Each structure stands twice: as C-alpha cells, then as structure tokens.
Amino acid sequence: MANSPETLRAYAEVDLDALAHNVREVLTRTDADLMAVVKADAYGHGAVGIARTVLAAGARMLGVATLDEAVTLRLAGIDAQLVCWLWTPQEDLRYAVDTGVELVVYSLAHLARVLEFPVPDSRVPGRAPRIHLKADTGLGRGGATPADWQELCRAAAAAERDGLITVVGLMSHLASADEEDDPSVGEQTENFREMAAAAEAAGLTPEYRHLANSPGTLDHPATHFDLVRCGIALYGLDPLRADATPGGRQVDPGLRPVMTLRSRVVLTKRVPAGHGVSYGLTYRTPAETTLALIPLGYADGIPRSASSRGEVQVNGRRYRIAGRVAMDQFVIDVGDDPVEIGDQVVVFGPGDHGEPTVADWATYAGTIHYEIVTRLGPRVPRVYIGGPS
Numbered sequence: 001m002a003n004s005p006e007t008l009r010a011y012a013e014v015d016l017d018a019l020a021h022n023v024r025e026v027l028t029r030t031d032a033d034l035m036a037v038v039k040a041d042a043y044g045h046g047a048v049g050i051a052r053t054v055l056a057a058g059a060r061m062l063g064v065a066t067l068d069e070a071v072t073l074r075l076a077g078i079d080a081q082l083v084c085w086l087w088t089p090q091e092d093l094r095y096a097v098d099t100g101v102e103l104v105v106y107s108l109a110h111l112a113r114v115l116e117f118p119v120p121d122s123r124v125p126g127r128a129p130r131i132h133l134k135a136d137t138g139l140g141r142g143g144a145t146p147a148d149w150q151e152l153c154r155a156a157a158a159a160e161r162d163g164l165i166t167v168v169g170l171m172s173h174l175a176s177a178d179e180e181d182d183p184s185v186g187e188q189t190e191n192f193r194e195m196a197a198a199a200e201a202a203g204l205t206p207e208y209r210h211l212a213n214s215p216g217t218l219d220h221p222a223t224h225f226d227l228v229r230c231g232i233a234l235y236g237l238d239p240l241r242a243d244a245t246p247g248g249r250q251v252d253p254g255l256r257p258v259m260t261l262r263s264r265v266v267l268t269k270r271v272p273a274g275h276g277v278s279y280g281l282t283y284r285t286p287a288e289t290t291l292a293l294i295p296l297g298y299a300d301g302i303p304r305s306a307s308s309r310g311e312v313q314v315n316g317r318r319y320r321i322a323g324r325v326a327m328d329q330f331v332i333d334v335g336d337d338p339v340e341i342g343d344q345v346v347v348f349g350p351g352d353h354g355e356p357t358v359a360d361w362a363t364y365a366g367t368i369h370y371e372i373v374t375r376l377g378p379r380v381p382r383v384y385i386g387g388p389s
C-alpha cells in the first residue's frame, strides 16, 4: 500500500480537479480540438495520471516528444489518439506503429523509416501507420523548410495513395507567441497557411492542421486551425508570463496551478552568530538563530542556482534559503521562530496562502516556470488529489 502523504519526506501534490478545470477553461477559448501535451512526464506532473484526467475532461488526444513516453502511456492502458514528434530514423518504430501511435515526420529519412514498419494488413483503411507532417514555419528547429516541404508532401502523398500510410495531420510550432505583439506569430501563421495549401496541392487532405501551443491558444485565435496543442496552460501556469516577477500571481485568472511541492523540516538546531551554513559556507548567521534543514536538493529538482535566493513557506511564514542548495537538502534560517522538526514546508504552490509560486521559483533560479516543474526529480512522489473518486 502507498505511504500516506504525512509519512513522506517530500511530495508533489497534483490537483486533478484544477487540471480538469484548466482543460475545460482552455476549451472555452477555442472551437478547435485539444491535444494535451504530456511529454516530459506531463511537465513533471506524472504522465499517466495526467493523461487519464485530461482525456476525461475533454482533450481529444495526447502529445509526447519521445517514443519512450508514448510506450509508457500505451503500457499503462491508455489507448487514446497519441502523437509523438521527436524520434530518430534509427529508432525501432514497431511498437509505436502496432499500437497506433501517430508519428511526426519532417524529412524524407523519417518518412522512409516509417515505411520500413508496415502493418501486415495496412491496406485496410485506418490500419496504415498514421503520420503528421511537420513544417518549419520560422522556429528554425524541427520541421521541413519551405524548400524541402514540396518534395516531402509529394512523397507522403504517393505513399498514402499506395495505402502505406495515412497522413492525419499537418503541423508546425510557434516561436514567440508568449511575447506580446510579436510579429513572428502572424508571419508563422501565414507561412503555415501557405505550406498547408502546398500540401493540399500535392494531394494531401489531412484531418488536422495544428500550430498553436498554449500562448497561441490563449492569445492568438488565428493560430488555432483544427487542433491546439497545450501543455503549460493545462498545468495552470500562465503561458503569457513565463518569467513572471516574484510574488506575481498568475496573470490569467482562468487557470489554476496544479502542483504544490511539499516537504517537512527534518532537523532544527540553535547555533551562535557567525556560524557557516552549507557547502562553501557562503552564508553566516548574523546572530544566534535557529537553522532548519529541508530534505530536498538539486537531485530532486531544486535548482542550485536558487541558492541564497529561493524562498519556502513554513507555518505560514516565508524564509529564504541560507547558503547553497546541496544534492539532497538545503537550510533556512528561521531566527527565533518556533519552527520544529516535522513542521510542514511548502516550496511552491498556487500562491493562495502566501506561499511562493512556480513563477517565483523561476525568478529565483533565473529560468522559466516550465523548467521548475519539469525538472522535479523521480525521487519526489507525485500524490494526486481530487479527480474522479
């Protein structure tokens, strides 16, 4: 039987009701279908539990980056439509093709690799490997350039005519939809329209054209097409404020943060003034004080770059990290406050009770909130609350 949360050193509480709310909230902003992006273990929230909840709440399909991520979901019994977009032409596609994972293709080499994994009765409609073609409309990352697009579309159309594949989608990815009034959004949208028209001219009639990520979905309706791909918004983190300032609540009032990271004080001790704390002794106690040890470190995803900057909440008060974050632990200086072994620590949460938010931690660490939740390590159990009982 699983440990009850009270007995754990630390855990990430994942609020499935907030998640379902966010799915419904996003769906009110678009007429398109929703792909819930659950790559990177659902941005650290735990892919399997998240996948079940988002599908029940109305997501049409799931998106992952790697084949391993797709396999994990299939082995957990999740047979929903599932798209995988980052695989090399050296990888074994057998399991993915046999379990209907839809593969994103952006080069002739990728297309050729898919064709090496025919389904025995692939001429039966709906049984051929299902692919999405990806265009680079300006991000300069994955996707075929306009120069290579025509040839890729023609080759895919020929394979589709032969019954060897089904082209389910055309997609691209936005570079800067989170930045206010960035002209690249309009340019990429226009490029995507042109590349989709070229694909259609080559004979492709895919069910889904998809371009928007969370910021595109919330802020740029022209990017929606037939399907939007949302990650960060579903986890309740505001995509329009990836580097929000400390103390800032979520700007988008419609979204509810899903994750709260909790721990407990593992030791307290009185020390005299001038006592050094943690590796390098970069912190010295200004006066006689109480130090409290928190059993979370960079192995758990607490960024070392938040040393001497990060804050946590204990018994309703915020305290700054004293000195360096180590692999497994960090220390706070609680002065003369009555903090004791076993007291609850909130590292971050929605911010409703004065605790730091994920956005605050992004600022402490000089990064974006995506990274704070995604880097949470496997040593930290995910504990689900809410959701279907």
Ligand SMILES: Cc1ncc(COP(=O)(O)O)c(C=O)c1O
Binding pocket: 037, 085, 173, 212, 213, 214, 215, 229, 230, 231, 232, 233, 239
């Ligand atoms: C191809 C693709 N689509 C959609 C997303 C989701 O982005 P966001 O979390 O900003 O919604 C990602 C994540 O980076 C992605 O790689």
